Amino acid sequence: MSIPTEPIGSIPRPRPLQEALAEHAQGRLPDSELALLQEQATADTISRLEKIGSPVLVDGEQAKPSFVTYPLAGLSTLAPDGAVIPFADGHTRQLPRLTAGPFRYQVHAEKFLRDARRHTEAPVKQAVIAPSALSLLYPQDGIDGYSREAFLADLADEAEADIRGCLDAGAHVVQLDFTEGRLALKLDPSGGVLDDFVATNNRVLDRFDDSERARLGVHTCPGGDHDSTHSLDVDYAELLPKLFQLHVGNFYVQLASEPDPERVLRIIAEHLRPGIRVFVGVTDPIDPAVETPEQVRDRILLAARHIPVDQLGTCDDCGFSPFADDTSTSRDVAFAKIEARVKGTALASAELGL
Numbered sequence: 001m002s003i004p005t006e007p008i009g010s011i012p013r014p015r016p017l018q019e020a021l022a023e024h025a026q027g028r029l030p031d032s033e034l035a036l037l038q039e040q041a042t043a044d045t046i047s048r049l050e051k052i053g054s055p056v057l058v059d060g061e062q063a064k065p066s067f068v069t070y071p072l073a074g075l076s077t078l079a080p081d082g083a084v085i086p087f088a089d090g091h092t093r094q095l096p097r098l099t100a101g102p103f104r105y106q107v108h109a110e111k112f113l114r115d116a117r118r119h120t121e122a123p124v125k126q127a128v129i130a131p132s133a134l135s136l137l138y139p140q141d142g143i144d145g146y147s148r149e150a151f152l153a154d155l156a157d158e159a160e161a162d163i164r165g166c167l168d169a170g171a172h173v174v175q176l177d178f179t180e181g182r183l184a185l186k187l188d189p190s191g192g193v194l195d196d197f198v199a200t201n202n203r204v205l206d207r208f209d210d211s212e213r214a215r216l217g218v219h220t221c222p223g224g225d226h227d228s229t230h231s232l233d234v235d236y237a238e239l240l241p242k243l244f245q246l247h248v249g250n251f252y253v254q255l256a257s258e259p260d261p262e263r264v265l266r267i268i269a270e271h272l273r274p275g276i277r278v279f280v281g282v283t284d285p286i287d288p289a290v291e292t293p294e295q296v297r298d299r300i301l302l303a304a305r306h307i308p309v310d311q312l313g314t315c316d317d318c319g320f321s322p323f324a325d326d327t328s329t330s331r332d333v334a335f336a337k338i339e340a341r342v343k344g345t346a347l348a349s350a351e352l353g354l
Helices: 015-025 031-051 110-117 131-137 148-168 180-187 192-205 236-243 261-271 293-304 331-351
Strands: 084-086 092-094 126-129 174-177 216-220 250-253 277-283 312-316
Touching (some): 015 031, 031 110, 131 192, 148 174, 148 192, 180 192, 180 236, 216 236, 236 250, 236 261, 261 293, 277 293, 277 331, 312 331
Parallel strands (some): 126 174, 174 216, 216 250, 250 277, 277 312
């Protein structure tokens, strides 16, 4: 037995794929050529993860335009002027706005999982976008003939299908990306938006039984894009009690980039319930310095002072490139950090006698 360790999801795309994405966006590269490069990048990602000893693999989101918008590719009922997400360095990301119903996913994450599993026999984890994030597509002034409640009902059905398809396709774990959780407290310090997000997600999660929820997880972080964040200044103490109300068996919690990780660990310990596992972030994708295995080990040993080892796991704080055009971290640095996490987790496991 040892402490489990898992990637979060995205890994920087190889340069040829980055160039191909730009060419494709300008209409100068056909879909078939882009798909071939995405498949090659997926195979390379899986191969490199296997070589560094990662016990659980991911496809690195090589074929996703972003961690949040993959279900929307090809959806015609969208306008570009949706919710704006500001980052600390001044840059922004903007979601599209839904213009008509019914809402339907155009792409399901099961496709990415099946493509990845063709390249390995090892366990493969699949990240999906939380329904709470996609709830932001619905405009505040409504849509004629398509109520918000009708939209949320459609969204719940589509999110369930997205998750269930991955479980049925053999995902080791399905991880809901919930980076908007901490952001919600910046948008609405009263907590009302966060409460709505939790309810929206549990509306979907409650459709799964206990054995299925043991293979579901939720990832939280303050956003990571172009070496900046959107909500690192929001106090974790306001988020974590609500986060642990989500009905899943696994929580992936950004921690390495926190200014006071032990304070966060104490909060986690206060709200830890039986039957769940907390994967703590031990590498910081935004920091260009590659952690040593010993640094990772020490972070885990600190976490083990607050979280029982049978409920403890490790992960990276966030994905390394959640948007396809984010080149702020090199592919080699990302794999070096992942290798440090794998080795450091093994060191900590040995130190703890596991």
